Amino acid sequence: MPVPIVNFIKDLFLPELKFVKLMSSPQKRQRIYLMEKVSDFEVCPKCATKAHTIYDHVIVTIRDTPLRNKNIILKIRKRRFLCKSCKKVFREPVQGIFKGFRTTQRYRHHVMWNCTQFSNLKRVATVTGCSEWLVYKCHYEQLELETRKLQSEWPTTVGIDEHSFQRKYGRKEFVTVFVDYNNRKVREVILGRAPADILESERILKIRSRERVKNVVIDLSSGFKLAAATLFPNAIITADKFHVIKLIFPAIMKYKKEVVSNTRNRAFKRLLLKNGHKLKFHESQVLRAVLHFFPTLKDLYTAKEAIHSLYRCKGYNNAKRSFTKFTDWLAYSKIPELQTLRRTLIKWREEILNYFKTRITNARTEGFNRKAKLIQRNAYGFKNFDNYRLKILYSCR
Ligand SMILES: [Zn+2]
Structure with missing residues (x-):
């Protein structure tokens, strides 16, 4: 041959x-x-x-x-x-x-490939023997071309979450991430988290078949709720499970100071915040003995455990019954934090109960947030949002 x-x-x-x-x-x-x-x-x-x-x-x-x-x-x-x-x-x-x-397109692609192999662009400049400016140029130009290939229409399940991007004029700027649950990738990243930012963003409006979206998962933010309801008319909005459980944590931490004033002592904090269902026998014994002398903290703890047991319910109707029972129980409480909790829960009732229909959480979105934060840290922060967006879309594809 x-x-x-x-x-x-x-x-x-x-x-x-x-x-x-x-x-x-x-x-x-x-x-x-x-x-x-x-x-x-x-x-x-x-x-x-x-x-x-x-x-x-x-x-x-x-x-x-x-x-x-x-x-x-x-x-x-x-x-x-x-x-x-x-x-x-x-x-x-x-x-x-x-x-x-003055370079061929495949040379630029070669520089881009090197950029994915090294942790900083300066190293790439030494290895490829070209200027740092050319490396920078090639990297983001090729990233743009690569991410253009990834474009697709809206998936059936979308997760929405935000994270901080940079500090400008003394206040934090936020970034909203839209995660494609079907293909396990980040679909779009936009600057800002207000409903107006999301609804007026050209990048979001450009993506086709919005009516295809069946499920949207969000954390307990009314801005996202409004934006999701307007953007995806056919979708069921689900509130994230972890964020619902987390609602009561600050109140527990506040009353914990009566028991242990030392903030460095994490052992008691761990006992309080851990799911009571997963505590070992001796741990639950200690907790019960301590809580006996602190009635306010005991009430808060009971409320937290009630939310945990609500999420263990099987079926939508059971959950609905438990939810009503729980909010009625909260109504009798004299603790202001529990009253606030009750109001929040009633406001989000429908979205929280939707979890029992859809059974999805925002865990994947939070995972991509972690990755985005890592990209930021690795680059020692970004100045340009468009570059940051390209980096995220390329790394989380
Ligand atoms: Zn001619």
């Missing part, structure tokens, strides 16, 4: 170019090839007619992907054509090199 050497050479050089000669000595780290394009005619970019007349030649220097640790420079002898119909002179274009660029 013949060796496919022809294919190998084809891959080596750009498709339209013909090799003329090697211009550097083979021992050197850099190789310079003289190349030419062969074609009978070129099409005028201004009036789109065929041009056959060669006006003159120019030699351009283009950087190509390194091969076996040798940097490759292409000297391309380009023809300049004279267009007879509009009397203009133009240079012939070469496939794989953009107009006005």
Whole structure:
């Protein structure tokens, strides 16, 4: 069987170019090839007619992907054509090199590949031997091209959450993340978390088939609720389980100070916040003995356990009954924090109970948030939101 050497050479050089000669000595780290394009005619970019007349030649220097640790420079002898119909002179274009660029498109892709291998762009600049500016340019330009390929319509399940992005003028700016639950990836990231920011964002409105979305998971934020209800008219909105349980934590921590004033002591905090169902026997004994002397804390703890047991309910109707029972119990309480909890729960009643229909939580979105935070930390923070967005979309695809 013949060796496919022809294919190998084809891959080596750009498709339209013909090799003329090697211009550097083979021992050197850099190789310079003289190349030419062969074609009978070129099409005028201004009036789109065929041009056959060669006006003159120019030699351009283009950087190509390194091969076996040798940097490759292409000297391309380009023809300049004279267009007879509009009397203009133009240079012939070469496939794989953009107009006005001094690097081939695959070289830029090679730099981008290096960027994914190293933790900082400065290292890439030393390894590839080009300037930091070019690395920066190539990286975000190629990321843009890659993320454009990932575009798809809305999935059937969407998770929405926010995280802080940067501090500007003394206050925090937030970023909203839309997670595609079907394909386990981040679908879109936008700046701001207010309903107006979400509903007026062009990037969000551009994504097709909004009516396809069946489920939306959010944390207990009324802004997201409003935005989700407007954006996805056919969706069931579910409140995240963890955020519902977490509602009472600050009150528990406040009254915990009566028992243990030392904030460094985590052991008692752990006992209080852990699901009572998962405590070991001796742990629950200790907790019961302590709570006996602190009636307020005991009430708060009972309320927390009641939410846990609410989530252990089987079926929507059972949950609905338990929920009503629980809020009625809260109504008799004299503790102001429990009254606040009751009001919040009643306000979110429908969304909390939807969990028993859909059985989805926001865990995946929180996971992607963790990743986004890690990207921020790795880059020592971002100045440009668009770059940050590209990084997240590419890393969480
Ligand atoms: Zn022309």
